[in-house]
Amino acid sequence: MLRLTPILLALLYGLAVYRFSAWRTARELDRRSTALADPHIDRLTRRMAESLDLPRIRVHIYEISPINGLAAPDGRIFITRGFYEKYTSGQVSAEEMASVIAHELGHVALGHGRRRMIDFSGQNALRTALAMLVNRFLPGLGNHVAGFLTILLAARLSRTDEFEADAYATALLIRSGIGAGAQKSLLEKLPSLTGSTGASPAWLLSHPKPDARIRAIEENERRWLG
Secondary structure, three states: OOOOHHHHHHHHHHHHHHHHHHHHHHHHHHHOEEEOOOHHHHHHHHHHHHHOOOOOOOEEEEOOOOOOEEEOOOOOEEEEHHHHHHHHOOOOOHHHHHHHHHHHHHHHHOOHHHHHHHHHHHHHHHHHHHHHHHHHHOOOOHHHHHHHHHHHHHHHHHHHHHHHHHHHHHHHHHHOOOOOHHHHHHHHHHHHHHOOOOOOOHHHOOOOOHHHHHHHHHHHHHHHHO
């Protein structure tokens, strides 16, 4: 039992840290966000809401400049101001913005927020266990090796979530009559919008590379549309 104590403490610590982070994120979003009010995007979100049998889909603008969409731990959907400005400048279409919203809805519907809480806690416990094991054979290197391995695991799990959210978005966009074309076109232009060079190794990325995501979307289209 004494051998397991550090692992159990790491598990509880990871859970506490995640919950505190979620609470802090929610407060930050409350403080720096406003309701999105755009008639063209609203028209598309209403079509998606009808497909999901929901009264409406509420979207907020998070007042930061990086280009991103996010699903808060409490299920709210946000588009950053930087992303919205790409839309108002004509670089991103309303349909492409709708594809981002559909993707974030996928994270909510598929329970990725809850899964990440469990994953984060489990990874913290795994890091502790691996460090203890590696230190038996390579004293002093356990924390470094365990940290690197858990980074790889976290990146892989995150990429899986992204593919799942993409598939959900594709299905929703098709069902709503919007189609997945805008989802693919946005992914094609995403590197230029964000200034990403794509130089990092794929196995270290938390998001799959755009071309891999597009191939997965096209495969789903072939299976679902025939």
